[in-house]
Amino acid sequence: MTNLLTIKQLAIEFSSPTGPVRVIENVNLTLEAGETLGIVGESGSGKSVTASSIMRLLPKDLAEISDGDIQLKGQSIVKLSDSEFRKIRGSKISMIFQEPMTALNPVFKIGSQISEMILQHRKKSKKEAKAEVINLLREVGISAPEQIVNSYPHQLSGGMRQRIMIAMAIAGDPEVLIADEPTTALDVTIQAQVLELLKKIQRERGMSIILITHDFGVVAELCDRVCVMYAGQIVEQGKVSTIFNNPRHPYTQGLLKSIPQFVNPSEELYTIKGQVPAPNQFPKGCRFAPRCPMKMEICELEEPEMIELKEGIACKCHLYRGETD
Amino acid sequence: MLLYILRRIRMMIPTFFGIAFITFILTRILPGDPALMIAGEQALPEYVDKVRAEYGLDQPIYVQLWEYVKQLASGNLGFAWHTGHPVIEDFASRFPATLELTLVSIILAIIIAIPLGILAAAFKNSIFDYVARALAFFGTAMPIFWLGLLLIMLFYANLNWLPAPSGRISEDILPPTQITGLYIVDSLLSGDMVALKDSLLHLAMPAFCLSLGTMAIITKMVRASMLEVLKQDFIRTARSKGIREFVVICKHGLINSFIPTLTVIGLQFGYLLGGSVITESIFVWPGIGSYVTDSILVSDYAPIQAMTLISAVLYAFINLFVDVLYGVLDPRVRYE
Secondary structure: EEEEEEEEEEEEOOOOOOOEEEEEEEEEEEEOOOEEEEHHHHHHHOOHHHHHHOOOOOOOOOOOEEEEEEEEEEEOOOOOOOOHHHEEEEEEEEEEOOOHHHOOOOOOOOHHHHHHHHHHOOEEEEEEEEHHHHHHHHHHHOOOOOHHHOOOHHHOOOOHHHHHHHHHHOOOOOOOOEEEEOOOOOHHHHHHHHHHHHHHHHHHHOOOOEEEEHHHHHHHOOOOOEEEEEOEEEEEEEEEHHHHHHOOOOOHHHHHHOOOOOOOOOOOOOOOOOOOOHHHHHHOOOOOHOOOOOOOOOHOOOOOOOOOOOOOEOOOHHHHOOOOO | HHHHHHHHHHHHHHHHHHHHHHHHHHHHOOOOOOHHHHHHOOOHHHHHHHHHHHHOOOOOOHHOOOOOOOHOOOOOOOEOOOEEEEEEHHHHHHHHHHHHHHHHHHHHHHHHHHHHHOOOOOOOOOOHHHHHHHHHHHHHOOHHHHHHHHHHHHHHHHOOOOHHHHOOOOOOOOOOOOOOOOHHHHHHHHOOOHHHHHHHHHHHHHHHHHHHHHHHHHHHHHHHHHHHOOHHHHHHHHOOOOOOOOHHHHHHHHHHHHHHHHHHHHHHHHHHHHOHHHHHHHHHOOOHHHHHHHHHHHHHHHHHHHHHHHEEEEHHHHHHHHHHHHHHOOOOOOOO
């Protein structure tokens, strides 16, 4: 398999009244063609910021990529001019967002919002685009597309709107789809349908997906590989099945333990104590150390390296020092 | 929709009677004796009394009110003795002047304020933003009478670029053939370039003077609502499509931020249509504003009452029109 998207040593800084704050540090990622990569973490772990930075959707006056590189098929896209980058947005990489209720423009019809994407990136007449919109809506499982194209977002349910967002995102026939918490705002039954839909589209179109979520259940459902992020860094990555069976990092272990199980419902749900620290208060050593149940002396003093372990797992934890594969 | 409009119009009727009642009372409270004004300062008291009886001004106030309401109900706006014409005729001859001034100043305000507001929001804290904020401050703080005098001093007295503040057209130039009553339109329609140029020059100062306040308010409004809209999720979605930033702002942003702006434009338009008393007086503009001023100065009740009522009616209808436009711009607004 070939590397489609590569993120190398990415660091992102946000400006603040007290000077720049590094919210993302040393993030390394690869996305292979046809693969689904999950990025998991709590709120504030930096997963959405990382994803938005790929699409260059961070507020320009606030955030800046201060280090590292993002490459699409080996070509750096960080230094492209805005007008060059626009050719990638939507046509090579596209994105769907968490809130389908607000992500669509309330004053335009569904049809025109989707065809805008087609007209922007593919050489098609308005008429062809219109026909294409109907096909896309059918592809995302909307039963009466001829009616839906003429309706406005407020007339549709959340699940429908998310399907429309997906239709819009694939309208430019992208190679990478970034889905930022695509099911978080939806009902559980609708969540399952939307995940199923993403799976189907990926299979049929051979797209790669980056799925951002805080829900390990969603990762298990959809992803091949997973990156666990904590406080702006990747702490563990590897194949989903391996990490599920044998999580190495104490944070990953905690996340997996806090998924509700139905085996013993009387048991209290496990929680990781404390919160993700704010970016200007990241601890000096391991950033997870203050919340870690397996904390050692070294953890608060020295930042652990990313250690390559067996079965393609990489883990940023002092527990595995000297255990390289 | 039609039903909604009809219902709104029905609701306006009591408002109009209320306004008629209030202006009636207010004009009676005004100092000055109309009978004395009509008869003339030098007239004998007997003659003044005769005039008073003739105009019904010796009747008790409720009788006068009843007469006024009866007159209104029959569609008669009364007679302006100080011009010697029925009020409706005066209105017809003066309204085009006010309408032209209002239209030009509103258009001027819109074409400057909307782009400036957009630029200020799109490039926050840039030079555009500073200009917009300075204009908004200057425009709302500057008193019109002072600005008017400064303009006259600079452009007429010192530079002599613009004609004297003497109405709509120079005395030695024939007004264009009357078609709509708006000199710019009429002179264009009849191809009278001399009249067009002269009336444009006459319009320049009063129109700018009148538009500045409106310009300031619209700029502020566009900037504020645009800043709000640009933070919305659907703007991020639009950007993620790879369309140009210009399209993101002017298509996806502007329509959404235009709705609050429309309210302001509507209100200002209705307000200005009632005649700007100060601007029209400074520039001797023969419109509704100066007509009302003259009427107040000579205690001519009928035109004061009529013009107040007409302004209220115009205002109410423009408001209704704006509300209907909401429904056109925003699909979420629907009227039954």
